[in-house]
Amino acid sequence: MISRRNIRVKVMQTLYAYSAEATQESKAPSPSRILDQHFNQTRSLFVYLIYFLTQVARYAEKDAHKRASKFIPSATDLNVNTKLAGSSLLWQILEDKLLEEQLKKEKPEQLIDEELVKKIYNQLTKTAEYHHYISVKQQSKQEDRKIFEFILNDYLLGNEDFIAHVEELFSNWNDDGEMVAQLMQSYLHKPGTIKFQEIISPDKSRFAHSLLSTVIEKNDYLLDFITPKLKNWDPDRIALLDMVIMKMGVAEFLYFETIPPKVTINEYIDLAKEYSTAQSGHFVNGILDNIHKELAQQGRLKKTDYKKA
Secondary structure: OOOHHHHHHHHHHHHHHHHHHHHOOOOOOOHHHHHHHHHHHHHHHHHHHHHHHHHHHHHHHHHHHHHHOOOOOOOOHHHOOOOHHHOHHHHHHHOOHHHHHHHHHHOHHHOOOHHHHHHHHHHHOOOHHHHHHHHOOOOOHHHHHHHHHHHHHHHHOOOHHHHHHHHHHOOOHHHHHHHHHHHHHHHHHOOOOOOHHHOOOHHHHHHHHHHHHHHHHOHHHHHHHHHHHHOOOOHHHOOHHHHHHHHHHHHHHHHOOOOOHHHHHHHHHHHHHHHOOOOHHHHHHHHHHHHHHHHHHOOOOOOOOOOOO
16 A cells, blocks of 8 residues: 555655664664554554544534533524434444454544544535535435545645644654545545555565665665765765665665666655755766666666566
């Protein structure tokens, strides 16, 4: 479920943290453990978004109960529509055993902002989309999915208050938000089919840990390719993140046979642009492209067509 790009981001962040700890001569934590913690954060974020969405939907029932319990309830108070709380899609999610198991581990109820749930629900009930949903008399899986996607896209992912809330809870939101949003869309189409403990597939986990260990174990050898290309640059003055990115790129050239060099170069240019300095994309592009050409000329690139691998 986690993309190769997100894997590279997490390996990059792990290597950066590991390198920073090493330069401070302090006891460095296990890089493999740091990497696994990054993947755990992705799972926690995903689970929390599902949980928050269900709480908005279930608030219809809570709202109806509160209003009916008034000392002198009005006719409106006694006729709150609870269709959303009784929707078949919501109950498919709530009866998802794999999710239920994960909720017990994650305990998202300890993080939930009840006032924000209430605010979002109240805003939702004023929309034309919600009124259309409750006006349809028959239960419909299609209508359920449409309203849930509307809540997700417009009232969670498109809501500044919710984004601020989730950013405060999850430091990985900026890295994982887009990918987790795609996972949410898939989950709403097929609840009960996602194995949360396998948020990263075995083959991608092997790639992640192999890339991490290769860069650490082959550090000096990778630097032998990079340092001559720096011209008048002192390697010690290169931004640490740029150096991490370049070492990852060279490691992929040399040790990951099924990854095309162009894919490697483009991926690390994008990461440099997004995570490092304004000039880093151009700088990393120049160095990696130069090394790639040299390796190709020397016949040292051993690449396999990934479709045949």
